[in-house]
Amino acid sequence: MDVERIFREEYGRAVAVLVRAFRDIGMAEEAVQDAFATALERWPVTGVPPSPAGWIITTARNRAIDRVRREASRADRHAQAALVHLTETPEDENAVEDDRLRLIFTCCHPALATPAQVALTLRLLGGLTTTEIARAFLVPEPTMAQRLVRAKAKIRDAAIPYRVPAEEDLPSRIGAVLAIVYLIFNEGYTASSGDRLSREDLCAEAIRLGRLLVALLPKEPEVAGLLALMLLVQSRRDARTGAAGELVPLPEQDRARWSRTMIAEGQRLVRACLRANRPGPYQIQAAINAVHADAASAADTDWPQILQLYDHLSALTPTPIVALNRAVAVAEVDGPEAALAIIERLDLDSYHLLHAIRADFLGRLGRRREARAAYDAALARTANAAERAFLSGKRAALAP
Amino acid sequence: MNQYLLSICYPAGAVPPAPEALQAIMKEVNAVNQEMKSAGAWVFAGGLHGPDTATVVRVASGEVLTTDGPFIESKEQIGGICIVKAADLDEALKWAAKLARAVTVPVEVRPLQSH
Numbered sequence: 001m002d003v004e005r006i007f008r009e010e011y012g013r014a015v016a017v018l019v020r021a022f023r024d025i026g027m028a029e030e031a032v033q034d035a036f037a038t039a040l041e042r043w044p045v046t047g048v049p050p051s052p053a054g055w056i057i058t059t060a061r062n063r064a065i066d067r068v069r070r071e072a073s074r075a076d077r078h079a080q081a082a083l084v085h086l087t088e089t090p091e092d093e094n095a096v097e098d099d100r101l102r103l104i105f106t107c108c109h110p111a112l113a114t115p116a117q118v119a120l121t122l123r124l125l126g127g128l129t130t131t132e133i134a135r136a137f138l139v140p141e142p143t144m145a146q147r148l149v150r151a152k153a154k155i156r157d158a159a160i161p162y163r164v165p166a167e168e169d170l171p172s173r174i175g176a177v178l179a180i181v182y183l184i185f186n187e188g189y190t191a192s193s194g195d196r197l198s199r200e201d202l203c204a205e206a207i208r209l210g211r212l213l214v215a216l217l218p219k220e221p222e223v224a225g226l227l228a229l230m231l232l233v234q235s236r237r238d239a240r241t242g243a244a245g246e247l248v249p250l251p252e253q254d255r256a257r258w259s260r261t262m263i264a265e266g267q268r269l270v271r272a273c274l275r276a277n278r279p280g281p282y283q284i285q286a287a288i289n290a291v292h293a294d295a296a297s298a299a300d301t302d303w304p305q306i307l308q309l310y311d312h313l314s315a316l317t318p319t320p321i322v323a324l325n326r327a328v329a330v331a332e333v334d335g336p337e338a339a340l341a342i343i344e345r346l347d348l349d350s351y352h353l354l355h356a357i358r359a360d361f362l363g364r365l366g367r368r369r370e371a372r373a374a375y376d377a378a379l380a381r382t383a384n385a386a387e388r389a390f391l392s393g394k395r396a397a398l399a400p
Numbered sequence: 401m402n403q404y405l406l407s408i409c410y411p412a413g414a415v416p417p418a419p420e421a422l423q424a425i426m427k428e429v430n431a432v433n434q435e436m437k438s439a440g441a442w443v444f445a446g447g448l449h450g451p452d453t454a455t456v457v458r459v460a461s462g463e464v465l466t467t468d469g470p471f472i473e474s475k476e477q478i479g480g481i482c483i484v485k486a487a488d489l490d491e492a493l494k495w496a497a498k499l500a501r502a503v504t505v506p507v508e509v510r511p512l513q514s515h
Contacts, residue, residue: 111489158511159402161488169490 003040010053011036011127016099017057018064019106019162025124025152027064035060100125101216102162108177109160116151117180118187123148125212126205136202137187174217178226178282181209185230203234214269221276225283228269232289235262247390251298263293284313303332320346324354336361352381356391368398403443403512404492406482410505412451412475428502432495436484441495445482479505483512 011032018028035056049055107120118137122128128136134144154160165173188202210227217223239253248254270290273283288309295301310326323346331339340361348354359374375395379388417425436442454469482499486492492509500507 109489111493157513158509159486159488161490165490 003036003043006039006048006052006056007036008127010056012103012125013053013100014056014060015124016103018060019103020099021061022064022068023162024156025106026156027067028060029124031060031064031067032056034063098164100212101164104177104213104216105165105173106155106160106162108173108180109155110173110176111158111160112151112154114180114183116147116154117176118184119144119147120151121180121209122184122205125209128205132201174220174223177213178222181206181213182226182230182282184209185233189233203230203237206230207234221273221278222280222282224269224276225273225280225286228266228273228286229282229289231262231266231269232286232293235259235266235293241386245386246393247386249390250292255295255297258293266290267293279312279316281313281317284309284316288313301332303329307333320348321351324348324351324357328357331361331364336364340365350381352378352387352391354378355381356394359391359394363394363398368400372398372400401485401487402492402514404484404486404489404495405508405510405512406484406492406496406499407478407508407510408447408480408482408499408503408505409476409508410479412477425503429499432498432502433482435498436482436495441484441486441491443483443485445480447480448478451477479503 134141185206239257307329355378362371451470
């Protein structure tokens with residue numbers, strides 16, 4: 001009996017179905033939580049029903065109808081409308097997937113601020129509790145609760161729609177959804193502050209959301225590209241930290257500790273993207289990571305191919321961050337001098353990795369004093385304990 | 401059907417557009433209004449005189465007190481308003497985009513409470 005696991009897996013699905021019926025997220029959530037509470041009482045006695053999800057949805061629906069009937073006497077306009085809708089809508093298993101897709105677009109609606117989009121997505125689709133989301137984003141629980149309440153109130157009061165956007169709006173709206181999932185992944189990958197390098201639950205959650213999106217939007221190669229990217233990055237999780245919890249950079253990682261299962265899945269997705277032949281930024285970043293995954297050792301890395309992919313990426317998204325990452329490949333293909341010239345032009349002074357990469361190039365060029373100063377600049381710009389330890393170690397190795 | 405207030409926002413003290421430019425803007429705005437009317441979305445629209453022309457009325461211990469306005473001091477001002485009927489926020493945002501393109505300044509979209 002594992003109600004908690006079923007809760008995590010089915011919460012979003014159940015809420016999505018109920019939102020369609022009720023047009024109100026708060027009411028839908030309450031009904032689903034009620035149904036799970038009932039399950040916790042009953043299932044230990046009666047056993048888990050053959051279709052737990054179906055049981056939860058039906059129970060939640062019935063709870064909701066009871067509640068709406070009670071409230072309908074108060075002549076609540078929403079309640080009346082919902083009752084008509086609820087009693088008239090037949091159960092349709094196929095509609096459920098569409099419901100989740102609608103809910104994703106509601107959660108990531110551009111009229112909501114990014115932190116609200118993230119919180120709603122994790123709460124409504126991921127089934128994470130407010131406490132869990134607050135802890136993951138290092139904000140006090142009342143702040144996170146308030147954020148969710150406000151966002152849900154805005155969805156209701158401003159009538160943010162609950163539907164898949166029209167064809168002409170779809171690319172930009174999908175882009176917004178992917179950005180939120182990738183933000184969740186990155187937040188888990190490197191905590192912006194604190195002692196732990198990785199908050200695994202957020203990475204796992206982002207990958208779970210990525211899989212859901214691929215299932216719901218199978219014809220969008222960027223969606224598959226994002227999942228592939230996250231899988232390939234995550235495949236190196238165990239190798240990223242050493243015995244003492246210290247950060248191990250890519251060239252020094254023990255490649256035997258990379259997850260072959262995740263790599264295989266990521267590479268399969270990258271190949272499918274190549275066949276679709278509609279490249280985009282996530283697909284190209286996934287392809288870059290696939291090239292790394294292909295190399296048996298750091299020395300075997302096909303840097304010219306990586307550089308080519310970065311050229312493609314900077315043509316699509318000419319941002320300073322892409323230019324910085326491209327410079328790392330330039331250093332391998334054309335040497336650190338050429339790479340240094342590129343990053344000296346970038347306007348990224350507040351970004352610690354610019355200084356860390358610059359320090360590495362300077363060190364390789366034998367300019368040790370300047371390299372030490374660049375490590376100091378990097379150290380001054382990050383609060384992450386594992387990254388700080390790594391940078392201090394590098395700096396110490398350049399002692400005069 | 402929901403109703404939304406579209407407020408045309410501009411920075412306080414902004415230099416008003418030259419007459420020819422203003423004429424061009426008004427032409428665009430009228431076209432948007434016309435489009436809203438044909439779509440059955442138009443409820444009301446109007447431009448406002450400057451905040452210097454505002455007067456504030458308040459009642460304190462039964463006495464009516466009238467003072468020179470404006471009441472709301474802010475770095476942004478509202479130059480005009482428009483109320484539209486829309487099925488949901490996306491529909492209202494589409495009208496707001498058309499209006500913002502016409503007036504060349506930002507437009508704030510805010511839902512009206514339903515009765």
